Amino acid sequence: xxxxxxxxxxxxxxxxxxxxxxxxxxxxxxxxxxxxxxxxxxxxxxxxxxxxxxxxxxxxxxxxxxxxxxxxxxxxxxxxxxxxxxxxxxxxxxxxxxxxxxxxxxxxxxxxxxx
Amino acid sequence: xxxxxxxxxxxxxxxxxxxxxxxxxxxxxxxxxxxxxxxxxxxxxxxxxxxxxxxxxxxxxxxxxxxxxxxxxxxxxxxxxxxxxxxxxxxxxxxxxxxxxxxxxxxxxxx
Numbered sequence: 001x002x003x004x005x006x007x008x009x010x011x012x013x014x015x016x017x018x019x020x021x022x023x024x025x026x027x028x029x030x031x032x033x034x035x036x037x038x039x040x041x042x043x044x045x046x047x048x049x050x051x052x053x054x055x056x057x058x059x060x061x062x063x064x065x066x067x068x069x070x071x072x073x074x075x076x077x078x079x080x081x082x083x084x085x086x087x088x089x090x091x092x093x094x095x096x097x098x099x100x101x102x103x104x105x106x107x108x109x110x111x112x113x114x115x
Numbered sequence: 116x117x118x119x120x121x122x123x124x125x126x127x128x129x130x131x132x133x134x135x136x137x138x139x140x141x142x143x144x145x146x147x148x149x150x151x152x153x154x155x156x157x158x159x160x161x162x163x164x165x166x167x168x169x170x171x172x173x174x175x176x177x178x179x180x181x182x183x184x185x186x187x188x189x190x191x192x193x194x195x196x197x198x199x200x201x202x203x204x205x206x207x208x209x210x211x212x213x214x215x216x217x218x219x220x221x222x223x224x225x226x
Contacts, residue, residue, distance in 0.1 A: 004158070033213065041218065042203070043203065043219075048213055056213065093158070105160075106151075107158050108157050109158055
């Protein structure tokens with residue numbers, strides 16, 4: 001595809017349920033990032049992958065959050081036992097490589113609403 | 116203190132005005148600076164990319180970095196209604212560290 005694809009675009013769930021968010025990066029991009037964007041909070045880094053490995057998970061807010069990447073391509077962000085404070089836009093970005101001058105290409109995000 | 120501080124606005128200007136958007140940062144190790152533009156319900160898109168101090172110009176857009184004062188600026192000349200969006204500044208140091216974003220400034224250009 002032409003860009004980073006995220007699904008679903010919108011997800012409404014009940015507190016306590018688990019959700020899975022999917023990201024399809026640009027073909028050939030080895031680096032993949034997850035960010036969270038909340039009202040008034042800007043973009044908050046969650047995790048990044050280089051290939052299938054996650055060298056930096058420092059941004060995951062709690063152990064309810066996990067992510068994986070398979071085949072160096074698709075990534076899934078899973079939130080278990082969702083809470084209302086998890087409501088946000090979850091953005092995925094990919095990059096041809098990591099390194100000082102890398103440039104991120106973002107998807108349109110998944111708007112998660114926890115009722 | 117957040118690593119990158121940015122006034123969220125909103126900022127409203129008439130069409131044709133010169134717009135100045137600014138950020139400050141606290142991490143003196145930052146070497147790479149970026150401006151992203153985000154339209155409503157879309158992901159951010161890279162607008163400008165600058166290494167270290169100095170200016171970079173691209174059409175109506177000029178990015179400026181002053182490392183001595185840890186100040187990042189984006190200037191938009193002859194602003195257009197299509198420039199109405201949220202503008203996010205970001206910085207990072209060398210190596211494999213993630214981009215750190217400001218909160219974004221919402222800009223409206225009124226026709």
